[in-house]
Amino acid sequence: MTxxxxxxxxxxxxxxxxxxxxxGELAQRSLDEGYDPVETIFEGLSTGMTLVGGLFEKHEYFVxxxxxxxxxxxxxxxxxxxxxxRDGRDHKGQVVLGTVQGDVHDIGKNIVKLMLAVAGFTVHDxxxxxxxxxxxxxxxRTGSEVVAMSAxxxxxxxxxxxxxxMIRESxxxxxxxxxxxxxxxxxxxxxxxxxxxRTAVRAVEETEKMVQLFKDRKAGLHTP
Numbered sequence: 001m002t003x004x005x006x007x008x009x010x011x012x013x014x015x016x017x018x019x020x021x022x023x024g025e026l027a028q029r030s031l032d033e034g035y036d037p038v039e040t041i042f043e044g045l046s047t048g049m050t051l052v053g054g055l056f057e058k059h060e061y062f063v064x065x066x067x068x069x070x071x072x073x074x075x076x077x078x079x080x081x082x083x084x085x086r087d088g089r090d091h092k093g094q095v096v097l098g099t100v101q102g103d104v105h106d107i108g109k110n111i112v113k114l115m116l117a118v119a120g121f122t123v124h125d126x127x128x129x130x131x132x133x134x135x136x137x138x139x140x141r142t143g144s145e146v147v148a149m150s151a152x153x154x155x156x157x158x159x160x161x162x163x164x165x166m167i168r169e170s171x172x173x174x175x176x177x178x179x180x181x182x183x184x185x186x187x188x189x190x191x192x193x194x195x196x197x198r199t200a201v202r203a204v205e206e207t208e209k210m211v212q213l214f215k216d217r218k219a220g221l222h223t224p
Contacts, residue, residue: 004035008043011076015048016055018068020075027076037080041118045076046111046200053107066107077114084118092119093211094144096135098126100163103156111200112148112179119204132163136170144174145214146207148197151180161191168192173217175210179203 001009007030014022023045030040052069055061061069095116099109106128116123124142126134139147147167151157157180164176177195178188188196195210197203 003033007033007035008040008047011040011044012048012051015045015069015072015076016051018065018072020072023072023076024079027079031080031083037083038118041077041080042115045073045080046114049073049107049111049114050200053111056107070110092121092208093146093214094122094124094142095146095148095207096124096126096138096142096144097148097150098130098135099128099150099152100156100159101129101131102159103151103153104128105150105152108152108179108200109150112150112197112203115200115204116207119207121207132159132166135163136166139167139171139174146175146177146210148177148179148203148207150178151182154182157182157187160193164192173214175213175217177203177206177210 007026011023011026011030014026026044027040030044031037049069052061052066056066097109097113097116099106109125109128113123113125124138124144126138135147135149138144149160149163151160160178167174167176175195176193177197178191178193179197183196183198185196194213195206197206
């Protein structure tokens, strides 16, 4: 293991252990040693929160622990974000993001929000338990190219089909991406959405494709 990999591992462990002061010290060390702040966020902070999400799903961590871990991660973010180069990444596109109505799970959604923001997208986060019509309203208000919806339960997942239909009727060009544990690509296709992301890293890659899909539709190069 290289020194950099060891440092990222320490950051992940500190996030999981909700050690705010240690996370801050390690984030600063990564800057002092010349490591890429974006890489530190992805490989250290974000991966740490992914581990936290796994512990939450296994009922080894509960809401108080998750919130403390999120606070620790934010300490690192506050140190690293000012050092991310502003090289045009802030103009990749706009994304409306939220967990669908009836679903209060938002750990994965929050990680996706972080990853998209770091990657250069403007994210309009609607939060959790979002009324379906709110996705339509916010998309039209912001002129966003992409709508990203998540659901962690099969019961709330069904609302996505209705939301996709509502969005399509209001804005046929917008690209729609779904995510969440119960989803498969077959379900995404059945619901009429355009893309699917099982992980936060995959969400960034898929969002870039969704923005291009939106542009193609606007240019008449793709039939929805």
